Amino acid sequence: MRKRLAGFWLVCVLFALPALAQDRTVTGKVTSSDDGSTLPGVSIQLKGTSRGTTTDSDGNYSLTNVPADARLVFSFIGTATQEIVVGNQSTLNVQLKSDASQLSEVVVTAQGIERDRRSLGYSTQDVRGDVLAQRSEPNVLNALQGKLAGVNITGASGAPGASTNINIRGITSFNGSNQPLIVVDGIIFSNDLNQTENTLFGSQPANRLADVNPESIESINVLKGPAAAVLYGSRASAGAIVITTKTGRNMKGKTEVTVNSSYNIQNVSGLAKLQNDYGQGTQNNFVNTSGNSWGPKFGGPLTQVVTLQGETVPYQAYPNNVKDFYRQGSILQNSFNIASGDERRNFILAIGNTLQNGVIPNTKFNRTNVQVGGESRLNNGIKVNGTVTYVQTVQQGVPGGNGGSAFGQLTRIPRSYDLIGRPYQNALGRSIYYNPTQNHPLWSAYNETLQGQVDRVFGNIQIGYDVTKWLNVSYRATADTYTDRRKFVAAIGAARTPAGELREDIFFRSELNGDLIITAQKDNLFLEGLNASLLLGNNINQRKTQNPTIISQQLTIPGFENVSNGSVFSASTESSTMRRLMGYYGQLSLGYQNYLFLELTGRVDKSSTLPKANNTYFYPSAAVSFVPTDAFKLNSNVLSYAKVRASIARVGRDADPYLLNSVFEPAAYGNNAAQITFPISVGTASLPGFRIDDRIGNSSLTPEFVRSYEFGLNLGLFRNRASIDLAYFDTRSTNQIFNVSVSNSTGYDTRTTNVGSMRNRGIELVLNTTPVRLANGFKWDLILNFTRIRNKVEEIAPGVTQSPITGNAFIGINPSIVLGQPYGVIVGTANARSPQGEYLINPNTGQFVPGLAGQVIANPNPDWTAGLTNNFSYKGLSLSVLFDTRQGGDLYSFSAADLRSQGHLKVTGIDRDQPRILPGVIEVTNTDGSKTYTPNNIQISAQNYWAGLGGLASEAAVFDATVYRLREVALNYSLPGSLIGKTPFGAISVGVSGRNLFFYAPNFFMDPEVNTQGAGNIQGLDLNGAPNTRNYGVNLRFTF
């Protein structure tokens, strides 16, 4: 295969040699057909090449070296794209018709190929940079929330920089990453999430897309299905997000300086309402070490109590004791751009800075970006462009998780505990707290931290050459490398490591890509109106990681945060990986009369991570689109435009590195409270110890595949006043490379193997309308997106009906794949039920009888999601209001179970003196062996009732996560030209914006949009993580 392709390229290249023709310069003016006004900024593209220009402020353009048979494509937002054969004309004046908006635009598809939207046989959705910037949100992914159909975006929490999960069209891989491929200016961009601590109770590091400054983004195009992304190869089987940053290309020869500033404040949001009638203790008795609020009622005979430290304090409610733990956070963002040039030669310098102080004490997220980029087209047909960006991101977070962390304690603060009003540490720097085994949350926040500094450089260089007017060769080299230097500090006295622990944890990652792309393009091939283009490409890819970790334990000097302070280093580790991939790809695009399009794509990958015998694999896609309104001249005032499209694709995926063998590793025992790590020192001997890794390797792995069908419909109605983009997709993932669980009595935990089948079916709808457009300039645009995805695990492995997802899990709360269920359901112990489905009650205790293990107790997948954006504009004033909703899906909440079973929650304070009966029936076995069920009538105390309902590991910790949210509001005012005409400023705009201003969750008493383990395949768990925030602020932008 390799040799044959190489030979083919040679033929292509040699073919090109004699082709030289007479080129000319074409000039002209572009005007609007509506009112004859000139149109500045119209894109003029030499079809089939990457060459083009834009009109200047007077609507004039000039394009050199235009071949005689060339076609020029004129496109402009809000107008219909026109394609004109140049012929022998050197002046070409064009009138563009309005109202074909959204339907005939140039979109950036895989490998940076620009395509007319109407030719696409698959779904993409683009977002302009201006709906991401100035939205009170420093993270691009969060700023995309609610704006895309088919895309699920969930933030981990409101902690600064906390990671955000994104899945496009559901989960397609049991084990591999289901995050889409991120491409920034052609650079394959790592969105990895590196964890220093166990995700069950660590702080929440950022996913690396957070290194992108939203202010620098010109546009984002989301390639949703495998068909759209197949040219990018395996990693795009979960879709791709193609980000294009701002350039100087549209500056029309001018130099423009843009300055943006915004300041936002953050407040904690979504905390539960708590009762304020009962204080610390249990069974109506005060107990000074209790984390419960089952103590005596306030206002009774008990007015003073003695703390664990022996102090006498009043016994009363402290209604804001938990809320006051949080502070007001702030986000200050500044950016500065200089863009200059024209479509031939241009450059940009962009500098951005974000300073965020979180609502959690001692947390921050600071980012500085510096980007330099430019391009130059030489007269001889060579084009060179490149960009390089340096980012420094500093993040500081506080661990969460059950028990020994600030957040693990904040759900266990008795209502009578004066959390903030009294000192949290003593003169020796040790915590002062009610619970002898834990630390004060503020002590934890200041003494248990994870700091990280990312230094990242990414960039590309591309050289292209128009060999002939129909043949272009280009080579693009991209690099993305970062080092994240982390420091984890757990001071002496930390609950989980009483002797203290320091870690120097360094994550290095480097990715190199080289792409050779040859494009050939021919119009009127064989018959009039048949346009063809062919792309052939080769990709070489290398990914390297290294993660050395120095773990320094048993600290001596308080407050000395250097690893030399420790006396035990045996837990230190090192991990390195390298993987390489060689890919060959090709794409043939055919268009007939601009109403019928066919695109065929194929790619062969050879991956280092698979066994040699199986490491080369091919996958194809085909897409067709048809515009009947053009084909049959059906356009009317009602139906302006219609397009039907269909695609089929199959994408292969390789394995992670080093899965082929069973291996040994340094041994360790114990949980976070009783741990040994080899080598251990016994007497004077230091003993190394290795154990067999708990995964059984597999030397005969084969690639996994995702097969996808997609059908779509685009409609333009009422002279394109409304447009509809509807997609239905059906993907099936097979031959999954999965660490399938095995019985632990095998001595192992998982076995790597190719197994299973999983299906995703879904509907995406995007509706764009302009309900109101008045002559005075007032306009109301309404954009609705809707997503409904159904995932089903159809097969796991022979004899296996459920298997946990790779990752960290608490016993009995296992995010899993279960036969016949959607991906990621939580498997745990469900209450035992009678045949009629009622809970069984233990007649001795009045409590639930022990439950059944291995039951699906929660499904984190939503039934459907939708977003509704309203844009109102009037002259310089614009208002954007985004509502979104998530319907259904479950959240498994430690925080909720804690607050309720421990008597803090508001509802537990109501009628507390009344005995209660748990819902259920008592099983009676009759003499003949038959069973009858009588309603439970055993009265128990309120404490036993709420605690008996269920604590952390029970189905009672599961809640419906349905939520309606006012996600985003942005009001902006651009000063009219008449006001600033005499100033040096080109434009000035001021605005206010807010995020997460309001939410309503009908079945949950906190904000259900949390996801403790962050980006990844495990979703739907709140394991005592940080809460969300509400942000609002002002922004200012001016150019000169």
Next chain:
Amino acid sequence: MKVLNYKKFLLVPLMLSIGACSNFVDDINLDPNKPTAVTPPVLLPTALAGSAFANNGELNRFGSVVMNYLAGAGGSPAAYDIFNTNGADFGNQWRFDIYGGALVNYQKLIEAADQNNAKAYTGIAKIMKAYTFSIATDVWGDVPYSQALKGEEFIQPRIDKQEDIYKGNQALGIQSLFDLVREGLADLEAASTSKPAAEDMVYGGNMDNWKRAGYTLMLKLANTISRKEPQLATQVINEVLTKNLYINSNALDLNVKFGSNVGSTSPMWNLAIFASFSNELIMSTRFLNVLRPSATDPTKTDPRLAKFFTKPAADYVTMDNGFRGTLPPTATWSRYAPYVTGTSGEGPVRLLTNFQRAFILAESALILGTPGNPQTLYTEGITASMKLAGVADADIAAYLAANPAVATLTGTKEQQLEQIITQKWIAWTGNGLEAWNDWRRTGYPRLTASQNAVGIDGTRPVRAAYITQEIERNPAFPNPGPQSNEKLWWDVD
């Protein structure tokens, strides 16, 4: 010409991409982080530590509370103390200590040692494998055994009956624990190409001691099933007595030793003394009352009290089992003393002991009629325990003289058995599992229900429920499985 040059230049990257291909992706997928093979000396400590964690970790928190050495002041021990335990408990012990820790690495040790005929290693591994399997079956009853530890072959091993595990079952291809120990002992007798040294954290490579440990394990296993299978037990005990090779001095105890550094310390040191969980355990008032029956007559006080438990305050600060209410400051609590945990976490973890051997022989002489004088062996057991705890000979003699009701076996066989097991219980301070085994077997020591007892039916647990992971992963496990109030096969009364 200019154009032609460019075209040639363009071929360069193209050629580079193609030419690099042949070596570009092959042979780079070897894991630089983890070896694919290791030698016996690095597997032995791993597996030994696993057995120690199995006995001395969470299951010891459970056993120590359920057997009333300690009371549960919080967390899981507070639940154990009111007899609550279910399939969410002991998952880590099953997965990481027993099957995925000790057992699989004994298996890998046997495989690695067999490759170069290092019989010393395979002998130790087989004996300790039998010991560790006995923990599994004594805690959970019927467990995967004959098909376990063969991940490539059986991903869902069947469950073998406890009876078959102890006695073997030829029809099902199940080797008895006794035969597994015998196989290990035979390996120890055979020539070995290499022998362990310091990595043997138990005996430092002394093979004679390992033989004694193997035979003493036979005694323990026989003793465990002696109520259910008295004939088989008698036969095994006689086999060992005839061989006359067993642990017969405290210095020969099978102790897994740990270190004093963080990351090297014994499980109970962390759980009872050092880590945050330590304030979930406090000495039981009930056990204090056993060791010190009279506050006014110091001669009645067992001299081991001060060796077994700390006394940071003026007097012992304890809690009644199942108590729910305000507790005194944690700094004053009486906890396991260095006898159990080591002064800084060194342990040791005592898996087989001289006093245990003496009490076993006393019991079997009394009940099964095996050779030996029950009283002599009983006194030997008490004395061995006291010496192990560091009690001076004179103090031992004084205590025994002042407390004839303790020192002398009197009454019916059943009453004498109660005396033996009660003293064995005291001697086992720090090893809740062994005491729990004896209590389930014999009903001794006599324990009364905790305050606020709940459990399944208010009674003390007699087994652990299967861990939920196995129920989820292996259809061989019954769901629902037996609860904590259902007796094991060898638990006859």
